[in-house]
Amino acid sequence: MTFTPCMAQAVLYTKKLAPAIASVIEFGNQRYTAWSVAPADSTVDFYHRAGIVQYLALDVNTRMSAIVADLNSPVDLPPVDLVTNNGTGEHIFDQASVFRNAHDLCAVGGFMIHCLPMTPWVNHGFYNYNPILFRDIAAANGYKVHWLSLCSRFEMGWNISSEAWPFVEKRPTELIDAMRSINGEIMICVIWQKLLDGRFRTPIQGKYLKDVEGA
Amino acid sequence: MHSILRHAVKIETDPFPYVVIENALDDYAELAATRWDKDRIANGRNYVDNQRLDLSAHKFLGMSPPPVWAEFVSYHVSQAFWRDVWDVFGVAIKSTHPGLAVGRNTSTCMRFAGAAKIGLECQIGMNTPTKTAGSVRGPHIDSLNEIMGGMLYMPLPEDNAGGDLEIHRLTGKPKFAGKMQLLPGLSEYVATVPYRANTFVMFVNGPRSVHAVTRRQPTHLERRLVSFGIDFEAAFFDPMGA
Numbered sequence: 001m002t003f004t005p006c007m008a009q010a011v012l013y014t015k016k017l018a019p020a021i022a023s024v025i026e027f028g029n030q031r032y033t034a035w036s037v038a039p040a041d042s043t044v045d046f047y048h049r050a051g052i053v054q055y056l057a058l059d060v061n062t063r064m065s066a067i068v069a070d071l072n073s074p075v076d077l078p079p080v081d082l083v084t085n086n087g088t089g090e091h092i093f094d095q096a097s098v099f100r101n102a103h104d105l106c107a108v109g110g111f112m113i114h115c116l117p118m119t120p121w122v123n124h125g126f127y128n129y130n131p132i133l134f135r136d137i138a139a140a141n142g143y144k145v146h147w148l149s150l151c152s153r154f155e156m157g158w159n160i161s162s163e164a165w166p167f168v169e170k171r172p173t174e175l176i177d178a179m180r181s182i183n184g185e186i187m188i189c190v191i192w193q194k195l196l197d198g199r200f201r202t203p204i205q206g207k208y209l210k211d212v213e214g215a
Numbered sequence: 216m217h218s219i220l221r222h223a224v225k226i227e228t229d230p231f232p233y234v235v236i237e238n239a240l241d242d243y244a245e246l247a248a249t250r251w252d253k254d255r256i257a258n259g260r261n262y263v264d265n266q267r268l269d270l271s272a273h274k275f276l277g278m279s280p281p282p283v284w285a286e287f288v289s290y291h292v293s294q295a296f297w298r299d300v301w302d303v304f305g306v307a308i309k310s311t312h313p314g315l316a317v318g319r320n321t322s323t324c325m326r327f328a329g330a331a332k333i334g335l336e337c338q339i340g341m342n343t344p345t346k347t348a349g350s351v352r353g354p355h356i357d358s359l360n361e362i363m364g365g366m367l368y369m370p371l372p373e374d375n376a377g378g379d380l381e382i383h384r385l386t387g388k389p390k391f392a393g394k395m396q397l398l399p400g401l402s403e404y405v406a407t408v409p410y411r412a413n414t415f416v417m418f419v420n421g422p423r424s425v426h427a428v429t430r431r432q433p434t435h436l437e438r439r440l441v442s443f444g445i446d447f448e449a450a451f452f453d454p455m456g457a
Contacts, residue, residue, distance in 0.1 A: 022225065023306055053228040056310045067313040076318035078305040 001028040001087040003043045004153040006189060008034035010113050013156070014082060014191055015050055017146060018111065023054035023080035025105050027071060027098070028088030029064035030057060036154075052082065072097050079107035085114045087187075090125030096202060099137055103200040112143075112192045118150065119179070119186050131166040131175075132205065134190045140203035147191035152182050156189055169207070217241060218299040219291060219367060219415050219443075227406075230384035230425075232307035233418035235408050239367060242283070243413040247369055249281040253437040256341055265345035265431060269338040269442060273327040284339075291337040291443060292325040300363060300445060304419060308362060311421045315451050317362070326446065333362070334446045342378065342438035345431055351438075354383045354397040354427040357420045359450035364424075365417035365443030368410050376434035380408040380416055383425040389455055397425055410438065417443065422456045 007030075015021055030043040040046035044055050044065050057066035058075060069075050072094040083106045089098040102112050116129045131148065138145050148166065149157035160166050165174040179186055204212060219239050226234050240246065256270055258278075270278075272292045276285060290296055301308075301319045308315065317333060324331040342351050357364045366380065383402035390398045402425045408416045418424055431438060 025306065054226060054232075054306050054310070056306050062313050065310065067309050076320070077309065078302040078319070080306055 001030050002153070003030035003032045003034055003046070003086065004115075005034045005037045006151050006153050006156050006187070007084070007086045007113070007115050008037040008046060009156040010115060010147070010189055010191060011047070011052075011082075011084070012038070012050065013147065014111050014113060015052070017191075017193075018081070018109075019051070021052055021081040021111065024052050024056070024082040024084060025077065025080050026055075026057040026088075027083070027085040027102070028057065028091075029059040029061070029066040030086060031064065054080065056080075071101055075101050075105060077105060079105055079110065081107060081110045083110070083112045085112070085116065087115060087117070089114065090117055090121075090127045090129070093126060095127065100200040103141060103194065106194045108194055108197050110194055111146075112194065113190070114192075115151070115187055115189045117185065118188050121185055129188050131188060132169075133203075134188065134192075135167055136203035136206050138190075138192055139206065140201040141194070142196040143192035144195055145190065146193060147189065149189045150178050150182060151187050151189045152184050153187065157182070161190075167206075218296060219365075220299045220303050220417070223303045226303070226307060228307070230382070230405055231419060231421060231423045232304065232311060233382065233416060233424075234303065236415045237411070238413050239415035240413055245283050246287060247412065249283055250369060250439065251280070251339065253341055253343065256339055257343075262343045264343060264347065265349055265351055266343045267340065267351055268343060269340040271327060272325055272335075272337045275339055288337045288339075292335040294323045297321070297323045297333060297335060297445065300417075304363065304417075307419050311419045312362075312452060315362070315447065317447065326444070332448050334448070336442070336444035336446070338442045338444075340440050340442040342431065344435045344437055346433050348430050348432050350430045351378070351428045352396070353399075354381075354402045354425045355391075356395045356397070356422065356424050356426075356454060357444075358395065358446070359452060359454060360446050360448070361420040361444055362447055362451075363417060363443070363445040364420050365415065367415045367441040367443070368412060369439040369441065370410055370412055371436055371439065372412075374410075374434065374436045374438075376432040376436060376438075377429050378410040378431045378438040379429045380410070381427045381429060382406040382408065383427060385423050385425055389422065391454060395454060421452055422454050
């Protein structure tokens, strides 16, 4: 995966929210390309310079400080202050397992950054993502949403986490306008904070919650 | 009995992962007051000046120790303690040894008392009194099958003879002699962990985990500690791989 300027901005933004962050687990090893944001020799070096001194990446090989782990299954590691899923989750078949692992590997009070493809990204991975997924996972698990944006690999974009229009389904005029304002392929960047202890809860899409019998 | 890692806060990662906890045990005073003297720990063994002697957990627990000690040692050779260690050091263990096949639920046993992937040791240790100044060990790394090492210091109040732990950074291609002793000039001093009552230090062992013990001045007092070790079933790293 590529550690983009957008991702570097997201990490530095999170570090500003919580300066005590000292440990990170990344989904996928990360090739550093964020020199426009911060000089670094590698992604590990970037984190060290940011004061995040414990680093581990999970991948299918051991390149770039990674260990071998299958995100389709539970990963046996203790929780850390920050979990990142930068352009990795879309390549994993079992999406519930990806978000469950992020949840389990994140300490209570810790943060998760997901930076994932939205459109077009044709055949890039198994999946592309919609903003609604991140709203409903956060709601199901009591995450505090510090950031949600449509972004490119070069810019984190602007924070729309408090807006309603990113989740409009029919005639999403503002969402389409926002997508048109981004040059190139569009990603979604989200920063969550895990506030509650407990198991990962699989979301039901918000617009169908009222239809659930026995709920 | 609480885990000795209960108050662990911050892992240092430079030059290798370690944690130092001051006032590690809430019930330290009771342990210190009932610790056996040096003759009991020597257990009939002859010794010379400044010699390291240990009573393994397995042996110690068979000698009817005081209940508070039996509880302390039993906990720190248990699966529960390995989980405590994993929760604090798991990421550091995996980043130091990516290929090491251990996890939170890997089977454990007390060293010398079973067969499991991981053996835990919690031995009552000392350096014997000495008539001449000298260091017990210069810069070295621990055994090639050791995942974690740790020390709880228990000096007598009047002991000011030295015997601190030093953290070193490897500065050259490692060359060893004897028991993983680094040849002179291949490491530099980084930090000191003082030989102070109720201070606990624990580290991930590996090719960069160079540490030493400072000189101890002539003294009639023994250097008192509890030594923790967590071993894998076989050697798992290359000491020249730093």
